[in-house]
Amino acid sequence: MLATIRDRAMGGASKSLIADHQHMRGLEDPTEIIRFAVETNHRVASRTISLFGVAYQAAGVEPEVARALTELEEVRFRHQGEVVDVLKEKGFLRSDVPYELLKRGFWLVLGPETFIKAMNAGWDLDTYSNWLLVSLPGLLLDRSRRAEDD
Numbered sequence: 844m845l846a847t848i849r850d851r852a853m854g855g856a857s858k859s860l861i862a863d864h865q866h867m868r869g870l871e872d873p874t875e876i877i878r879f880a881v882e883t884n885h886r887v888a889s890r891t892i893s894l895f896g897v898a899y900q901a902a903g904v905e906p907e908v909a910r911a912l913t914e915l916e917e918v919r920f921r922h923q924g925e926v927v928d929v930l931k932e933k934g935f936l937r938s939d940v941p942y943e944l945l946k947r948g949f950w951l952v953l954g955p956e957t958f959i960k961a962m963n964a965g966w967d968l969d970t971y972s973n974w975l976l977v978s979l980p981g982l983l984l985d986r987s988r989r990a991e992d993d
Contacts, residue, residue: 860887864925873935877979880926884953885972892968895955920950930983937985945983952982 863883870876902909927946930936936945951957952975961971 860922864922867926868929870929871933873930873933873984874980876926876929876933876935877983878976880923880953881972881975881979884923884975885968888955888958888968888971892955892958892962896959899956899959916954919954920947923950923953927983935984937983939986948982949979952978 860883863879867876867879867883870879898908898912902912924946927936927942927949931942936942958968958971961974966974
């Protein structure tokens with residue numbers, strides 16, 4: 844099951860996260876970088892969220908599954924962290940909050956557990972993604988960059 848989650852998260856050969864990261868690095872507008880990250884998250888969540896729900900339940904009673912999920916989360920942190928890295932490299936990332944806090948916060952907000960909680964509150968994937976599009980600029984972008992976009 845966890846191997847299937849990993850495969851679905853990576854997107855297979857036709858639309859891999861590696862290709863997504865390369866495309867994202869070519870974007871020059873901070874809002875477009877965030878929009879692309881949310882679209883990528885939407886695609887991955889649509890392929891994996893039902894499996895994550897089962898995996899979280901299994902992790903509660905099976906230590907091996909819990910360890911494997913922890914490893915999978917580390918991989919997700921590295922991949923999603925590239926969004927924050929790109930924003931920083933391009934000078935868009937806010938500097939009034941420590942970089943590691945922004946990187947971890949981004950990982951938390953885009954996490955499957957957060958989306959599962961949103962679903963339990965009645966949201967669907969589109970509502971969650973739209974909320975991310977509204978919320979992430981305030982979380983990540985330098986205030987002067989946000990003012991330019993308004």
